[in-house]
Amino acid sequence: MLYLIFTVDGDWKEYFDVKLALEKRRPDPTIMQELIAKEIKVATRYLEGRFIHFIHASPCACTFFLGEPFITLWNSIISSGGDIGVHCHEDLPYNEYYFEDTPRMRKAISEQASALRGSGLETCAYRGGFLAFNHALIPVLEENRLYFDFSCEPGRHLVHNGKVVSDWTDSPESLYRMSYADHRRKGDSSVYEIPMGVSEGNYLYFEKSDANTIEKTADELKNKSEENDIIVSVLTHTYEYTSVEAVADIVNKISILKKFGRFINMKELKEIVKNISDKENRIN
Numbered sequence: 014m015l016y017l018i019f020t021v022d023g024d025w026k027e028y029f030d031v032k033l034a035l036e037k038r039r040p041d042p043t044i045m046q047e048l049i050a051k052e053i054k055v056a057t058r059y060l061e062g063r064f065i066h067f068i069h070a071s072p073c074a075c076t077f078f079l080g081e082p083f084i085t086l087w088n089s090i091i092s093s094g095g096d097i098g099v100h101c102h103e104d105l106p107y108n109e110y111y112f113e114d115t116p117r118m119r120k121a122i123s124e125q126a127s128a129l130r131g132s133g134l135e136t137c138a139y140r141g142g143f144l145a146f147n148h149a150l151i152p153v154l155e156e157n158r159l160y161f162d163f164s165c166e167p168g169r170h171l172v173h174n175g176k177v178v179s180d181w182t183d184s185p186e187s188l189y190r191m192s193y194a195d196h197r198r199k200g201d202s203s204v205y206e207i208p209m210g211v212s213e214g215n216y217l218y219f220e221k222s223d224a225n226t227i228e229k230t231a232d233e234l235k236n237k238s239e240e241n242d243i244i245v246s247v248l249t250h251t252y253e254y255t256s257v258e259a260v261a262d263i264v265n266k267i268s269i270l271k272k273f274g275r276f277i278n279m280k281e282l283k284e285i286v287k288n289i290s291d292k293e294n295r296i297n
């Protein structure tokens with residue numbers, strides 16, 4: 014079986030435009046509210062509510078998404094069968110990246126997770142900005158009860174000024190339990206990685222893959238999943254929900270994926286993971 018987890022990273026276009034003055038790069042509350050409402054509408058209609066919205070946290074947005082009207086939106090996602098996750102952008106896009114600064118990441122991640130829980134919102138999912146991750150973050154995620162990481166794009170190797178930002182070279186291409194020593198290897202940490210769906214160098218990354226590529230990739234993944242279940246994520250961003258045409262394109266790609274795989278939410282994912290570990294325990 015091919016299991017799919019639909020995800021939306023809560024970013025807006027201006028965030029990445031570092032030529033703009035800081036004030037212009039901040040999110041607009043009305044626009045963000047509208048776009049997130051559209052995500053929820055699409056998910057409710059076509060995914061029975063099953064998706065994860067990764068809540069953007071960055072020095073540029075501070076606590077922007079931790080107040081109203083956003084708390085109401087996050088509650089509405091959860092009550093419709095969806096989930097929320099933590100999406101830390103400790104960066105100045107294309108200039109500075111702080112993902113290797115573990116104390117800084119610990120502060121950013123724990124502040125976001127505890128603020129959400131303080132508002133009554135439970136979360137267990139994490140994704141790094143720019144899909145950045147390193148093994149030092151595994152204990153940080155465990156401390157914060159974020160047991161499912163979605164930062165992996167298998168094969169990704171992003172380097173800036175000679176420093177690695179995101180390295181997923183030779184990582185597994187379906188759900189795995191991460192090694193404390195190397196996030197790209199299977200191991201015995203309490204954090205599971207759910208990589209982005211990939212086949213033959215093409216990804217279930219809506220912005221980068223047209224409908225034909227999504228269909229071909231999903232078809233290949235389905236064939237591979239007949240031997241062993243495959244559990245992967247599908248990536249979109251909030252800014253992709255801007256126009257009627259863009260939303261229609263997303264809906265079309267979702268309907269293509271539904272022919273090949275089954276969309277699941279975090280509750281269902283946890284049940285699948287429990288079955289896998291029960292089976293492993295019986296074997297060992």
Ligand SMILES: [Zn+2]
Pocket residue numbers: 022023024100102141142143
């Ligand atoms: Zn992002």
